Structure formats: C-alpha cells, structure tokens
Amino acid sequence: MSPYAHVVGWGRYVPERVLSNEELAHLVDTSDEWIRARTGIGERRIAGEEESTATMAIRAARQALEMAGVRPAQLDMVIVATITPDYLFPATACAVQDALGARHAGAFDLSAGCSGFVYGLGIGANLIAAGACRNVLVIGSETLSRVMDWSDRSTCVLFGDGAGAVLLQASDVPGGVLSVVLGADGSGGDLLWQPAGGSRHPASHYTVAERMHCLRMKGREVYRFAVQQIPQATREVLERAGIDIRDVALFVPHQANQRIIEAAARTLGVSPDRFYCNLERYGNTSAASIPIALVEALEAGRIQRDDVIVCVGFGAGLTWGAAAIRWSAPLPVAPLSRWASLVYRLRYWQAGARSAGRRLSRWIGARFNGRKSGENGRN
Ligand code: ACO
Numbered sequence: 001m002s003p004y005a006h007v008v009g010w011g012r013y014v015p016e017r018v019l020s021n022e023e024l025a026h027l028v029d030t031s032d033e034w035i036r037a038r039t040g041i042g043e044r045r046i047a048g049e050e051e052s053t054a055t056m057a058i059r060a061a062r063q064a065l066e067m068a069g070v071r072p073a074q075l076d077m078v079i080v081a082t083i084t085p086d087y088l089f090p091a092t093a094c095a096v097q098d099a100l101g102a103r104h105a106g107a108f109d110l111s112a113g114c115s116g117f118v119y120g121l122g123i124g125a126n127l128i129a130a131g132a133c134r135n136v137l138v139i140g141s142e143t144l145s146r147v148m149d150w151s152d153r154s155t156c157v158l159f160g161d162g163a164g165a166v167l168l169q170a171s172d173v174p175g176g177v178l179s180v181v182l183g184a185d186g187s188g189g190d191l192l193w194q195p196a197g198g199s200r201h202p203a204s205h206y207t208v209a210e211r212m213h214c215l216r217m218k219g220r221e222v223y224r225f226a227v228q229q230i231p232q233a234t235r236e237v238l239e240r241a242g243i244d245i246r247d248v249a250l251f252v253p254h255q256a257n258q259r260i261i262e263a264a265a266r267t268l269g270v271s272p273d274r275f276y277c278n279l280e281r282y283g284n285t286s287a288a289s290i291p292i293a294l295v296e297a298l299e300a301g302r303i304q305r306d307d308v309i310v311c312v313g314f315g316a317g318l319t320w321g322a323a324a325i326r327w328s329a330p331l332p333v334a335p336l337s338r339w340a341s342l343v344y345r346l347r348y349w350q351a352g353a354r355s356a357g358r359r360l361s362r363w364i365g366a367r368f369n370g371r372k373s374g375e376n377g378r379n
Helices: 021-027 032-039 053-068 093-098 114-128 186-191 204-208 219-241 258-268 286-299 339-377
Strands: 002-013 017-020 043-046 077-081 108-109 134-142 161-171 176-184 248-253 308-315 318-328
Touching: 002 053, 002 114, 002 286, 021 032, 032 258, 043 248, 053 077, 053 134, 053 161, 053 339, 077 093, 077 114, 093 134, 093 339, 114 161, 114 176, 114 286, 114 308, 114 318, 134 286, 161 176, 161 286, 176 219, 176 286, 176 308, 186 219, 186 308, 204 248, 204 258, 219 248, 219 258, 219 308, 219 318, 248 258, 248 286, 286 308
Parallel strands: 077 108, 077 134, 248 308
Antiparallel strands: 002 161, 002 176, 017 043, 134 161, 176 318, 308 318
C-alpha cells in the first residue's frame, strides 16, 4: 500500500466567451464601479451553447492525464465536484469517465458547493491512503450561467463558468496531500441554494414562473460566514499537518470576493500577496474556482517543488474545506511531445468508438429481444 497522495497532473478550461461588467450593466441596474469595488470582479466566462459541465470537465481532465503521462485505463476513480451537473442523474462523472475511456474507474459527482473540490481532494487522498485506489481524478466543473437569474443583479454579476482538474497518485514518498479539514452547517442551507428541480420542488409551471430553478443567495450572511470560516479551517488544517503558517508558500482560496480574501488574510496575519487571486477575470466559478486558480498559480511560477500550499473553500450547504499539500511534482512541466499527444488523441477516439459500439450493441440487443418477446407473446 502506498499511503501518500501526490498531485501529478493538472489542467483547466474556461470558455472563450467573456462577459464584462460593462455588458452586464446593459442587462441589470449595475455598474463596473460597483462590481469591482464590492467584489473585485471585472469579467467572467460564459459557456457556449455546445458546452456543459461535462465537456469542460473532460477538457481539464485530459490535460491532467496527459501531463502526468497516465493512461485513462489506469484511473481508479473519477470525482466531479459540481452544483451544476449536466443532469441530476446520471452523474456528470460518468460522462467524463466514458469520454476519457477510463474503463476501470468508478465515477461519481459530489455536491458540496464551492468547497466541492477540496472535498474531492480529501476523499481522493483517503481512497489512496486506504489502498483502494492508485490514480484518482478530482475535477471541479461548473456551468453557473445556466442557473443564473439574469434579472437579479445581486447574484448574476458574481458567477462564471469553467473547470479545473488534478490527478492524485499513490506514492511511498512522503508528501502530497498532508491534511484535510471538511465541515458543514446545514442550518445555513437556504443562504445559498437552488430551490426547485429536486424531489422537494420538482419542475412545474409554478417553479418555472417563480424562477425557482435559479440560484438564490443571501449575500451578506454568506459573506459573514466566509470571513470567519476561511481563517478557522486554514488554522485547523495547518495544525493537523504540523506546519507553521509562516511556512506556507501560497494560499489558494475559493475565488468569491476580493474583500473576503483580504479579510481572511488580515485575520490570519498573512500578507494578501500570499493569497492567489484571479477572480478579476473569472468571477466565482464555485467548485471550479480553486483548481482553476491552482493551475494558473503553477503556470505563473507561484508554486515551486517542495512548497507547502493551502487550498481553502466555503460555500453552499453551508460547507467548508481546507487541504494542505506539499507540492512534489517536478516544475516547470515539460510540454507533451507531438507523438505522445497523438497517442492520447487516438485513445480518446478509441474511447468514443467503444462508447458508440456499446450503445449500438444495446440498441440491437433491445430490438432483437423485443422482437423475440413479441413472437413469444404470440405463441
Ligand atoms: N449593482 C449595484 N448595486 C447592487 C448590486 C449590483 N450588482 N447588487 C446589490 N446591490 C445593491 C443592493 O440592492 C443594496 O442596495 P440598498 O442598500 O439600496 O438596499 C446595496 O447594493 C448593498 O447590498 P449588499 O448585499 O449589502 O452588498 P454587499 O456589500 O454585502 O455585497 C455581495 C454583496 C458582493 C454579494 C457580498 O455580500 C458577498 O460577496 N457575499 C458573499 C457571496 C459569496 O461568497 N457567495 C459565494 C458562495 S460560494 C458557493 O457555494 C456558490
């Protein structure tokens, strides 16, 4: 058994379409000044018609696999953290598993709001520590633009779409995910929620007319919760890992609001420069925000080998989570050779062909069996 879970690959994807604050000011009564001053957000990405939580997750996941040189067939588990799955069921993770050709992997979605990615890291690391898995793909992917009430200025200016992924791998070498703290307080469930679409309020003319399928939030309460919870979870996760806060190279917080991040930094007595921030460009992408920020921080050279970093999130549930990680992957990452890239393309093509073949054989089987049972019925 190899008890340590190391991050060996990572990837991110954001849609091309940029929605600026100025454009939003044509939709609702708001302004670039208000949004920037209250949140730090300048623009966000919006998924195209053909894009969804699954398609974005697949793109981020492929990068993570290719970087690590791991074949899809080597994956043991695919976890997709999301509050905007393609469907309530089946899980978006199954669509990702199928598209990658991860034929030996289990797959499930995880709903923990913006803490979802950290929850996924915790579960993935523990599956590895228990010896149940060797390679676990943890993805955060969201298409929040599809659950926005575009007439509600208090929410529609905050959120955006995107995906980020990391590949966790078992190793005997100490390091990787050092400690994880996960928490929840369900009494705050109605502070940030999507009231309809589940079994409590299934879709009806009424729920649609009342926009109950859109995200609703009591922003001030969530703000208060966040500024208290980020420092608390951060201290706890560092204590569990036996690491002094001064030895943390970078904090990668959930990207919800610049003021929340600055307040948390102040409470922790840490300079805000040690908190990675990209919400100016993407807004709040919920479960995708931490992995997108993490990948960008790596690309920007803000994380070096052997650095300790802390990912910390909070969100719907209410939930919170923090993970301390000692970075062990070699940096910078060598680009994939054209040959290796071609081999991966062929693998994805093969996965698509295998999936189509299975659908076809099920279709033929259903027709053949249907005809046979019809004949039997006549006999
Ligand atoms: N443009 C202009 N004015 C606005 C806008 C807007 N887009 N939105 C609200 N206002 C107005 C309000 O109507 C209010 O006006 P009033 O005083 O006349 O009533 C005024 O601005 C102040 O509103 P507040 O809600 O008090 O503004 P606040 O400073 O609290 O900022 C915000 C609001 C940005 C939402 C903040 O509360 C916040 O960031 N909260 C945390 C949200 C968060 O982190 N959510 C993500 C959780 S993660 C997840 O799981 C998805």
